[in-house]
């Protein structure tokens with residue numbers, strides 16, 4: 009140091025300041041070196057003493073572990089965890105772990121409480137935080153991370169434990185698997201197609217629903233076949249029947265929405281190659297996918313053309329699913345034993361007949377609005393009744409007696425309970441009589457079963473009043489429907505007017521354009537005038553488009569343009585034919601090109 013001082017003093021530098029700086033550098037360097045050494049020593053220690061297992065969300069052990077974790081009482085003491093009501097995670101952790109937020113473990117995620125969906129609360133290990141859980145004499149260090157943080161999805165779980173052999177981790181995984189499978193016995197698991205990555209994502213598990221809780225018309229039975237097409241009005245029980253069948257057969261459901269963004273022949277093939285051999289494959293929106301201009305030619309993309317779908321273009325949609333691509337995939341799926349193919353649609357008339365070829369969709373079942381028979385059945389499903397033998401003198405008894413109630417075994421499990429309230433349990437004969445009165449009041453084939461269910465749910469605690477007031481409710485429903493219909497018609501009319509205006513604007517622009525182009529042409533010369541627009545322009549415009557200001561005429565000419573440019577295989581199009589006697593809504597819909605797929609198959613024979 010003295011030598012350094014001597015060296016620097018002739019330069020006139022303040023040696024004290026320099027000394028301090030040097031000291032700081034030395035101390036800082038030492039501290040940083042010590043930190044690095046300790047970190048790498050810790051990592052070395054962890055590597056040599058800790059066993060670490062990684063679980064990726066794409067694989068089943070992740071589900072088992074998440075399910076197991078959700079049941080650990082440690083969450084009650086944890087100071088940091090995620091609470092979610094989303095079902096998009098791949099874990100089945102929909103039951104409460106500490107019992108502090110959710111009282112009713114069996115409650116269906118979709119149960120309606122006062123007309124709203126009641127959501128379950130689930131606990132998750134929070135992301136990027138290490139949790140410590142004591143398990144069989146070992147401390148487990150658990151960290152959940154995002155695999156693709158940039159894309160905001162894909163999770164992974166890391167579990168570390170200090171142990172000599174990996175037995176403890178094996179035991180843990182096996183225990184988690186056993187518990188998961190035990191729980192899964194009572195649930196139907198649903199997987200959704202992820203069109204971005206061409207894989208299946210776990211989307212939740214539902215309580216199994218007894219088949220007897222689906223009230224279908226007598227004679228509607230489902231024979232065993234490979235492919236089923238369930239068609240009919242919304243809210244008539246198509247999806248519920250599939251879920252119920254899945255529960256009955258112990259199968260999981262794999263759902264593909266054919267109209268989803270990014271769906272292509274390749275994606276569908278990839279998805280189909282990953283469908284397990286025993287499962288139900290459900291194709292949703294079958295009609296939605298093929299209201300487009302799809303051709304049997306594999307080169308066809310099935311994407312709406314700009315003309316028939318103004319808001320939807322090839323680029324924005326990204327869908328390149330062709331009918332032939334779908335048919336090939338279906339044939340592949342149908343080839344496997346133990347796999348059932350279901351498809352649902354609200355518009356059977358829009359489907360291509362090729363979809364219903366034997367081996368693809370051999371059974372067609374039509375679902376209609378509620379009949380009186382169904383109304384009676386669903387009423388009996390909803391209200392518990394006491395068998396005559398055990399009937400006490402009082403007409404109503406507390407809900408605790410529900411457990412012995414026979415009629416309740418037809419209800420989906422969750423709907424049997426209504427917490428904190430007393431459900432009147434009436435005599436069987438009285439329920440039968442009320443059900444009959446209820447059915448008498450329900451107009452045949454006018455209201456959906458789902459609507460009836462909604463009304464009954466609202467009156468879950470008032471069976472008698474529910475029947476007394478059903479007439480009023482039907483009037484309200486009709487008024488509501490009328491209102492909605494009116495609003496829809498008005499909306500359509502507004503749209504039509506806007507469309508007509510647009511056509512006029514285009515005409516005006518065309519006029520202007522032609523005027524300008526003629527202005528620069530030899531027309532001027534031939535007339536010998538200096539003003540170019542006068543001689544020819546009006547004639548040219550009136551040839552290409554009519555001068556008519558009526559919106560209907562404008563629309564029909566527009567429709568003509570669409571028909572010319574559309575790559576449609578349908579020869580039965582009626583788009584621009586004058587629709588004598590057809591209501592405004594119908595005719596406008598056809599003109600707008602939405603109904604270009606017409607029925608090519610007659611109603612199939614009723615299934616028995």
Ligand SMILES: Nc1ncnc2c1ncn2[C@@H]1O[C@H](COP(=O)(O)OP(=O)(O)OP(=O)(O)O)[C@@H](O)[C@H]1O
Nearest residue numbers: 221222223241242243244245246247248457458461
């Ligand atoms: N036939 C039925 N028996 C019992 N419950 C029914 C029936 N039809 C409808 N429901 C009830 O109505 C609700 C809606 O039914 P679901 O989703 O199965 O109808 P959907 O026909 O699949 O409708 P969408 O075509 O809109 O998908 C469900 O909660 C279901 O319990």
